Amino acid sequence: MSSVRVLVGTRKGAFVLESDATRSGWDVRGPHFGGWEIYHVAGSPADPDRLYAAQSTGWFGQIIQRSDDGGKTWEPVGNEFAYATDAGSHKWYDGTPHPWEFARVWHLEPSPTDPDTVYAGVEDAALFRSLDGGHVWEEFPGLRTHESGSGWQPGAGGLCLHSIVLHPTDPERMLVAISAAGVFRTDDAGKTWQPSNRGLRSEGLPDEDAEVGHCVHRIAMHPARPNVLFMQKHWDVMRSDNGGEAWQEISGNLPSDFGFPVAIHAHEPDTVYVVPIKSDSEHYPPDGRLRVYRSRTGGNEWEPLTRGLPQKDCYVNVLRDAMAVDSVDPCGVYFGTTGGQVYASTDSGDSWTTIVRDLPAVLSVEVQTLS
Amino acid sequence: MIRVVLPYHLRTLAGVDGEVVLDVEGGVTQRAVIDALEARYPTLRGTIRDHATHQRRPFLRFHACEQDLSHESPDAPLPDEVAAGKEPFQVVGAIAGG
Numbered sequence: 001m002s003s004v005r006v007l008v009g010t011r012k013g014a015f016v017l018e019s020d021a022t023r024s025g026w027d028v029r030g031p032h033f034g035g036w037e038i039y040h041v042a043g044s045p046a047d048p049d050r051l052y053a054a055q056s057t058g059w060f061g062q063i064i065q066r067s068d069d070g071g072k073t074w075e076p077v078g079n080e081f082a083y084a085t086d087a088g089s090h091k092w093y094d095g096t097p098h099p100w101e102f103a104r105v106w107h108l109e110p111s112p113t114d115p116d117t118v119y120a121g122v123e124d125a126a127l128f129r130s131l132d133g134g135h136v137w138e139e140f141p142g143l144r145t146h147e148s149g150s151g152w153q154p155g156a157g158g159l160c161l162h163s164i165v166l167h168p169t170d171p172e173r174m175l176v177a178i179s180a181a182g183v184f185r186t187d188d189a190g191k192t193w194q195p196s197n198r199g200l201r202s203e204g205l206p207d208e209d210a211e212v213g214h215c216v217h218r219i220a221m222h223p224a225r226p227n228v229l230f231m232q233k234h235w236d237v238m239r240s241d242n243g244g245e246a247w248q249e250i251s252g253n254l255p256s257d258f259g260f261p262v263a264i265h266a267h268e269p270d271t272v273y274v275v276p277i278k279s280d281s282e283h284y285p286p287d288g289r290l291r292v293y294r295s296r297t298g299g300n301e302w303e304p305l306t307r308g309l310p311q312k313d314c315y316v317n318v319l320r321d322a323m324a325v326d327s328v329d330p331c332g333v334y335f336g337t338t339g340g341q342v343y344a345s346t347d348s349g350d351s352w353t354t355i356v357r358d359l360p361a362v363l364s365v366e367v368q369t370l371s
Numbered sequence: 372m373i374r375v376v377l378p379y380h381l382r383t384l385a386g387v388d389g390e391v392v393l394d395v396e397g398g399v400t401q402r403a404v405i406d407a408l409e410a411r412y413p414t415l416r417g418t419i420r421d422h423a424t425h426q427r428r429p430f431l432r433f434h435a436c437e438q439d440l441s442h443e444s445p446d447a448p449l450p451d452e453v454a455a456g457k458e459p460f461q462v463v464g465a466i467a468g469g
Binding site (some may be wrong): 035036057058059060061062063076079080082 | 378379380381384414416417418419422423428430431464465
């Protein structure tokens with residue numbers, strides 16, 4: 001009998017939710033690190049009891065917390081994220097040069113094979129890695145010093161590296177996404193990086209299909225099919241069938257193709273989930289109706305999933321790291337809102353229940369399926 | 372003996388209640404006090420001042436003896452009352468958020 005653990009990062013602490021495989025009753029523990037912003041909590045696939053949490057505030061900066069017992073106890077580990085080189089400056093919102101400054105960790109991506117290896121995507125955009133369980137962090141400078149780096153500009157949330165996609169079998173390959181620079185890919189374990197944005201079009205750019213400058217919100221990959229990638233961009237839902245070399249739009253019949261998260265069904269690599277948001281100026285669902293949209297055809301044809309979700313007067317947002325799936329059969333789908341609810345579906349999205357409500361605004365949701 | 376008062380979140384992070392009491396070698400300055408504090412509680416490294424530059428984090432202030440010492444040199448002597456343990460050196464989180 002398996003069980004499920006949901007890791008929730010919020011504006012005011014972290015919460016750990018656990019249920020057996022029926023996913024019908026949830027034990028809620030927390031808040032851990034009360035009062036701190038928890039941008040992300042992630043578990044190691046190689047050791048599910050090893051968790052990492054990115055804890056920060058504007059007052060006291062960045063802390064990385066580590067648990068070795070599934071979130072019951074935590075210890076602070078290393079919090080020094082020193083850029084490896086002086087790369088000069090990137091662009092500020094007004095187009096003037098701005099020096100690189102570390103602000104916070106947005107996303108933690110544990111290695112699929114080694115519990116002590118974990119990647120961190122940070123603001124100002126850079127990729128770091130720890131090989132010793134989070135004590136020491138080293139940057140991959142080839143990304144930030146890419147020839148386009150001096151032209152990168154922040155999105156509204158900052159110049160953040162928020163998505164890290166590790167190839168499931170080839171440790172030399174990974175993709176990252178930066179708002180608002182776009183996708184970058186390495187085939188040599190992070191030494192060198194290439195923009196991977198062909199096919200993206202962004203109306204806010206002087207050159208709509210520029211090589212860099214796109215506000216990518218989230219990338220998802222199914223481990224059984226690593227060459228197929230799904231992307232929620234600032235506007236547009238996109239798909240790549242060649243590991244990110246080129247992208248095509250699959251927004252199809254979505255009511256809005258603006259949004260933040262994108263997730264893939266654990267057992268059906270062509271079943272994809274997004275949460276349409278009305279616009280970049282109005283960060284809430286169209287018509288006040290919270291609807292997850294599911295495509296079972298790898299995009300273009302989308303169906304609204306509404307059963308159990310509020311269908312009137314709902315004006316929450318779902319942020320980029322706040323949707324995840326379990327690997328129970330049938331697949332569970334989970335997402336958290338800026339209104340503090342975490343919704344779960346135990347039937348691949350057909351119906352939803354609130355598994356916890358009235359938390360602080362949810363920043364991230366991750367799910368572990370435990371054996 | 373130097374007394375240090377930390378804000379709530381740093382007390383929680385360091386796992387302490389109330390004031391922290393430190394022995395400081397040599398002259399009692401902001402730098403010497405924070406060096407001693409970080410040596411005793413390594414989890415506080417980076418939370419009061421930058422790891423590399425040792426610049427005070429912008430939303431924190433240093434108070435003692437009813438004075439704001441935030442913009443004093445980190446190597447300036449702290450007031451005698453602090454050096455004598457009669458008054459605490461206070462690390463204060465800026466009040467913000469409405």
